[in-house]
Amino acid sequence: MQKLLFILFFVFQFSHAQWQELIKQAPYYIQTIQVNDGKYPMPSNILELNHKLYVSFDDLQADEKDYYYKIVRYDENWKPTQLQISEYIDGFESDIITGIEPSNGTLQSYTHYHFSIPNENTRILLSGNYMLEILNDADEVVFSRPFILYRKQVDVGIQVRWANDIAIKDQKQMLDVFLYKGNFTIFNESQSLQIKVIQNNNWFTQKILNIPSSYQGNKWIYHYPDKLLFDGLNEYRAFETKDIRGMNYGVVKRELTDKLYDFYLYKDFYRTHYLYYKDIDGAFVINSVQAENEVSTEADYVFVHFAFDGDLENGEKLYVCGQFNDFNPQKDYELKYNNDNGIYELSLLLKQGYYNYMYVIKNQNDFIYNITEGNFAETENAYQVLVYYRPPGSRSCKIIGYGKTNSERIK
Numbered sequence: 001m002q003k004l005l006f007i008l009f010f011v012f013q014f015s016h017a018q019w020q021e022l023i024k025q026a027p028y029y030i031q032t033i034q035v036n037d038g039k040y041p042m043p044s045n046i047l048e049l050n051h052k053l054y055v056s057f058d059d060l061q062a063d064e065k066d067y068y069y070k071i072v073r074y075d076e077n078w079k080p081t082q083l084q085i086s087e088y089i090d091g092f093e094s095d096i097i098t099g100i101e102p103s104n105g106t107l108q109s110y111t112h113y114h115f116s117i118p119n120e121n122t123r124i125l126l127s128g129n130y131m132l133e134i135l136n137d138a139d140e141v142v143f144s145r146p147f148i149l150y151r152k153q154v155d156v157g158i159q160v161r162w163a164n165d166i167a168i169k170d171q172k173q174m175l176d177v178f179l180y181k182g183n184f185t186i187f188n189e190s191q192s193l194q195i196k197v198i199q200n201n202n203w204f205t206q207k208i209l210n211i212p213s214s215y216q217g218n219k220w221i222y223h224y225p226d227k228l229l230f231d232g233l234n235e236y237r238a239f240e241t242k243d244i245r246g247m248n249y250g251v252v253k254r255e256l257t258d259k260l261y262d263f264y265l266y267k268d269f270y271r272t273h274y275l276y277y278k279d280i281d282g283a284f285v286i287n288s289v290q291a292e293n294e295v296s297t298e299a300d301y302v303f304v305h306f307a308f309d310g311d312l313e314n315g316e317k318l319y320v321c322g323q324f325n326d327f328n329p330q331k332d333y334e335l336k337y338n339n340d341n342g343i344y345e346l347s348l349l350l351k352q353g354y355y356n357y358m359y360v361i362k363n364q365n366d367f368i369y370n371i372t373e374g375n376f377a378e379t380e381n382a383y384q385v386l387v388y389y390r391p392p393g394s395r396s397c398k399i400i401g402y403g404k405t406n407s408e409r410i411k
Helices: 002-021
Strands: 030-036 046-048 053-059 068-074 089-091 094-096 099-102 111-117 122-124 128-135 141-150 155-162 172-180 193-199 202-209 214-216 219-223 229-231 237-240 251-257 260-265 284-286 301-308 317-321 334-338 343-351 353-362 382-389 398-406
Touching: 030 141, 030 343, 053 128, 068 111, 111 122, 141 382, 141 398, 155 382, 155 398, 172 193, 172 382, 301 353, 317 334, 317 343, 343 353
Parallel strands: 046 141, 260 301
Antiparallel strands: 030 053, 053 111, 068 094, 068 128, 089 122, 099 111, 128 141, 155 172, 172 219, 172 229, 193 202, 193 382, 214 219, 237 353, 251 260, 284 353, 301 343, 317 353, 334 343, 382 398
16 A cells, blocks of 8 residues: 555656646746736636636836737647647737836836737637636747636536545545536546646645546545545745835835835744634735825835744755745745854745745755645635546547635534
């Protein structure tokens, strides 16, 4: 059994790594990237076909560049599609970004770029996995971000439950997934169907199912107590920087240095008990008390200083994660140990707003875990389920269903 678990883990890591390798990380001067449905305070990059995808980012070099967007389609396993562009795009798959505005009254100058899809030049025709690439005038990819489009053809139900195993009942949340086919016909589900389940819009938590555990007519049941288990986590930590001159939640002090403000957060520690807090599941919202008209161009940038007081094992590294960095523990988000005070520290340049965050630890084998936060089954978590279907003989996969819920009514 131990060997089997290792093989399953290796396959998951390899598949996920392929998806990660497609993403081009932004250079230092590109900040506050948002690619989502615009439904704040908890936006998502999963949205229904033909609904608006909103894209925005800031260029801290504060000049006016020609940036272009490009839409690239991938299959259910994030491999290149076999389709021609004209089969999934009506219009142009690439076009210049015309929404360009300079910052107004900020200490940190920047240029704000924004657009939405569909627009008069581009409309996506098919559901599926997509990558949005932002290119410069030399046709080089500056950064890229994924988004998912679904078309509802089947209904999806989700039930969050207490874990069956009493030993982990207080730490884990278990899901049951129900697929209501109605009159939609699915052929050879063991080969053609993928059910992908994620927690809090964080694709690092992805779990994949294929075959239902049981059938009740047009209702297919996915009851896998050992596989559909998620860490309960804790409510996300939070801070705000919306008021340059006044008090801000989670901030112990504020200073004006080097022409920008520095916001110092309260020192963080390992969390050994559940702390109820109405979080926004890792998301962030740009906000500024000083903005009089348009927060996207009037919110300033500030340095946010994180501090963590706790011990790590040899070879472990500590990172801060949230939707602001796609939950991705990259090098730029690693806290470094300060020998003078014995604290792990990190300074990030972030746009004014309200932020959820969490710490994760990565070991020598790049395995990511969250022992800094603890795991508590009563934590409120959001869950998303996508149904991918590739009919036998088809050249493409489509997403025929989407469901979401949260664990507030765990049973």
